[in-house]
Amino acid sequence: MHGTPAHRTWRHRARTTSAVLAATAMGLAIVPTLSTTAQAETTATAVSVPGTFNSEVGCSGDWAPHCAQAQLTARTDGSGAWSKTLSLPAGSHAYKAALNNSWADNYGANGQYYGANISLQVPAGGKNVTFVYDPVTHWIADDVNKKIVTAGGSFQSEIGCAADWAPDCLKSWLQDIDGDGIYTWSTNAIPAGTHTVKAAIGQSWTESYGQGGSPTGADIGFTVPENGSNVDFRYNSTTHVLTVQTEQPPGPALDGTLGALYTPTKTTFRIWSPDSSQVSVTVGGTTHTLQPADVNGYTGVYQAVVPGNWKNHAYQFRVGNNTVRDPYARMVKPGSTEGIVMDVDAIEPTGGWAPRPAITKREDAVIYEMNVRNFTIDASSGVDSAKRGKFAGLTQTGTTSNGAKTGIDHLKELGVTHVQLLPSYDFNSTVPNWGYDPLNYNVPEEQFSQFTAPEDRVREFQNMVNEYHKNGIRVLMDVVYNHTASKDVFQNITGKYYHETQLSGTGNSIDDGNPMVSRMILDSLKYWVDTYNLDGFRFDLIGVHQYNNVDQWAKYLQSTFPDRTLQIHGEPWSGGVDDPLQAQKVRYGTTPALAGGHVGVFNGTYRDAIKGGTRDQLLGYMGGSSSNASSIALGMRGSPLTTKSTSPLADPWAPAFAYDPEQTINYVSAHDDLNIWDKITYSGVTGGPTGRAGQMSRFAAGMVLTSQGIPFFHEGDEFLHSKVVNGDYEAAKNSYESGDNVNAIQWSEKTANNATFRYYKDAIALRKNTPALRLSTWDAVNAQMATTTTTNGSIVTSAISSNAATPTSHDTVVVYNPTSSASNITLPAGSWKKVLGTNGATDSTSTSADPLAVTVFKKS
Known part of the structure; x- marks a missing residue:
């Protein structure tokens, strides 16, 4: 040589x-x-x-x-x-x-x-x-130092090769000129349309790579939106991944969200993928490579604009080698990770949207929590068999049980202003189950639907909300953004959806500390308000979320929908674990900082003061205890801050936390734990519905309905529904997956316990007709409400003025008497009537406060 x-x-x-x-x-x-x-x-x-x-x-x-x-x-x-x-x-x-x-x-x-x-x-x-x-x-x-890489595909004859799928045609030759191992080729000669390609090595198919860089990988799809569009091919010689990036025409507006964004001539598919550039979507049998997209308000987004009318077609995202669900899917193919392209803007309820029920201020609300299935699944509901346990069953009118109204007619008779639905989006478990295991946050649960067609399912949920509105009732939905059914829901997209610390007690806590996760939650909330006309949300374990994010979500919603008076509240705790970032999360102590977004929290401190523990046999104030009268007095006033301020408090569990009465949700019973009637009987209280036990349940409800703030109670509480079957209190303590024999409302209980129902009805009516029970500011509570306890420390009394101009001219007196004896009350000067007592509404000049009861006096 x-x-x-x-x-x-x-x-x-x-x-x-x-x-x-x-x-x-x-x-x-x-x-x-x-x-x-x-x-x-x-x-x-x-x-x-x-x-x-x-x-x-x-x-x-x-x-x-x-x-x-x-x-x-x-x-x-x-x-x-x-x-x-x-x-x-x-x-x-x-x-x-x-x-x-x-x-x-x-x-x-x-x-x-x-x-x-x-x-x-x-x-x-x-x-x-x-x-x-x-x-x-x-x-x-x-070909010793370098690979001879060609893009062999369905387009080659159209760019001048002798045939398609010609690995030896160097018209589509990728080159690594700078020696970094990345081979590239750009062209604007590929005509508009959908094409497929693989990477061929050495001018033959002996060595070639498809989707995911696999030798056996499927063809890689891409779409050229219009003639003359630039198309960039990129082959990584280490991973063997071939990516195709096409010059994209404008998709939906830059403030559009992610997911499948439909128009009649094209659908834009977008997904957040911060860790992988290997992103594709398959629709209509063709796979399209997604490319980085600069979408206003988002980072790490990949996008493909696919020409054609894809309405109601299934689509499947893939990240790396994994099929993944679309976190923004508006509808899904049940039992799969496939989304459905939806034109939701073209769907509205039958006959169009009805006006929303008017509400002056949030303190006017009376919230009734219920489960879609539980409320009507039993035949005693009188609902048509095909509609029982379905969205449509919730609003069927004219139903009765033993002559008593059931369903929506019952709610109207009761007088509630809001229903709060347990999770009604797509969840993993099969009913009966409460659905606290989310899969798809933006999709109505198919098990609650009568329909399979995507548009019918959307319209069915809209119809349900609309019918409630026609009947004077607003609709809230329980949302579970703090965790998913499992990490498999989002993990294969990116692990950045999840906390390193498991805060929800389920092992898959969502991390809204990541801005894109926080944005996903906000987008989902907005979607439900915009598409389904919801009136607000109850957040499961809102304490997992950062309070600054919750404040941002709420303020955005309130400003975007200023005419809605949206109701937003949640549980200010996590899933029974220590949170190293607790100071940043929603707690009683950070609730004042949420006042601007009108966010409230469940007042667990007041709940426990009234009834004792949620699963034990200890009774609180309703059982005659006088040791916590000061806590009752604070809760009765709406748990107001000692000093008015929107700054977070030093104590995250401070019992005096409300900047505004609307920030405290007062309750003694919810879907979790023992409901109020089972708590009372579990604690050994005797006498049944007509004796001391029944009286105690009315006393607890009366306190909730006459305290400042927003009253809340659970389905069936108003007629002593029990979830105890054959003496099994353990199942009743956490009945989320119990059968219909435990959770379903038995409407015969309404007639059997009609006295309790009448009490609830009377107390709700009194609240609505008594402005003094619905003060709407910290200043009003501070100036217009005088609260005292008796010398023995048991009886709590509040004298209230409904007129801010005359704050000490009290026109309403509320007395909580936990003792077994009546107590004579000294009322302010003037003519007074007793309007609420042990058994409900009354019309008396007596000044006696009934034992184990709430008594209300009004100036006549």
Whole structure:
């Protein structure tokens, strides 16, 4: 083998042509160097690969640009490229590309004009080495150092190749000019439409790669939106992943959200993928590669705009090698991770939207919590069999049980202003189950639907909300953004959806500390208000969320929908675990900072003061205890801050936390734990519905309905519904997955316990007709409400003025008497009537406060 020294260099182009020729003739192969900025544009009529191996292939010497055996052949595939395969012996070699049989124009490493020699190590035994030269980029490559990568696909004949799926057509040749292992090719010659491609290596299909960089991977789909659009191909020689990025036309408005965004002529598919660029969507049997998209308000988003009308078609996102669900899906194919493209803007309830029931202020609310299935699944509901346990069953009118109104007619008779639905979006468990295991946050639960068609399911939920509105009742929904059914729901998109610390007690807590997760929650809330006309939300374990985020969500919703008077509240605790970031989370102590967004929290402190523990046999104030009268007095006043301020408190569990009465949700019973009637009987209270036990339940409800703040109670409390079957209190303590025999409302209980129902009805009516029970500011409570306890510390009395102009002219007196004896009350001067007592509404001039009861006096 003939060669030149390993340290050979190329000198300045300033040498004369005669000097170069002389040096070459002497066999020194001294080739001038020149900056690429001075590169001449020369038309190549011949291309050779002079190098240290020339003599081995039949040339008279090495470094011979004019040697016939070193000449490449012009390709006939329309690419303009030149190539040749030479049989080279083993060993270390070097070469360059020379044009037109001389050194006048030559190219070395990285396609550089007068660039460095290209080293070539041929393995033992020798090898056929293919050289390829591109006259446009001037990249000279061999298939030992580099891969000859082509994009073989369905579009090749349309760009000038002899056929499609032609791996040997260099019209679609990807090059690694800078040597970083990434091969690229860009073109604007692929016509508009949907195409497929794979990466072919070595100008054949012997080695090739499809989706996910797999040798057996499916074809990679991509869509060119219009003729002349730029398309960029990128092959990673380490991962073997081929990505295709097309120049995208504008999708929906830049303030659009993610998911499948429909128009009749195209659908834009967007998903957040902060960890992987291998993102695709399959729709209509074709897979499309998503590309990075700059969407206002979002980061790490990938997008594909797919032409055509894809309404009601299924689609499947894929990230890396995993199929993943769309966190923004508006509808899904049940039992799968496939979304459904929806034109939700074109769907509205039958007959159009009805006006929402008017509400002056949030303290006017009386909230009734219920489960879609539980409320009507029993035949005693009188609901049509096909509608029982369904959204449609919630609003069927004219239903009765033993002559008593049931269903929505019952709620109207009771007088509630809001229903709060337990989770009604798509969850993982099968009913009967409360659904606190979310899968798809924006999809109505199919088990509550009568329909399978996507549009019908959307309209059915809208109809349910609309019918409640027509009947004077607003609709809230329980949302569980603090965790998912399992980490599998979002984990394969990115682990950034989840907390490292499991705060919900379920092992898959959502981390709204990530801005994109927080944005997802906000977008979901907005979607439900906008599409389904919901009137607010109850947040499961709102204490998992950062209070600054909750404040942002709430303020955005309240300002975006200023006419709605949206009701927003949640549980200010996590799932029974220590939170290292507790100071940043929603707690009683951070509730004042949420006043601007009108966010309230469940007042567990007041609940426990009234009834004792949630699952034990200890009774609180309702059982006659006087030790916590001061806590009762505070809760009766709406748990107001000691000093008015929106700053977070030092104590996260401060019992005096409300900047505004609307921030305390007062309750003694909810879906969790023992309901009020089972708590009373579990604690050993005797007498049944007509005795002390029944009286105690009315006392507890009366306190909730006459305290400042927002009253809340659970379905069936108003007629002593029990979840205890065959004496099993343990199941009743946490009946989320118990059968209908435990959770379903038995409407015969309404007639059996009608006295309790009448009490609730009377107390709700009194609250609505008594402004003093619905004060709406901290200042009003502070100035217009005087609360005292008796000398023995048991009886709590509040005198209230409903007129801010005369704050000490009290017109309403509320007395809580936990003792077993009546107590005579000294009322302010004037004519008074007793309007609420042990059994409900009354009309008496008596000044006696009934035992174990709430008594209300009003100035007449």
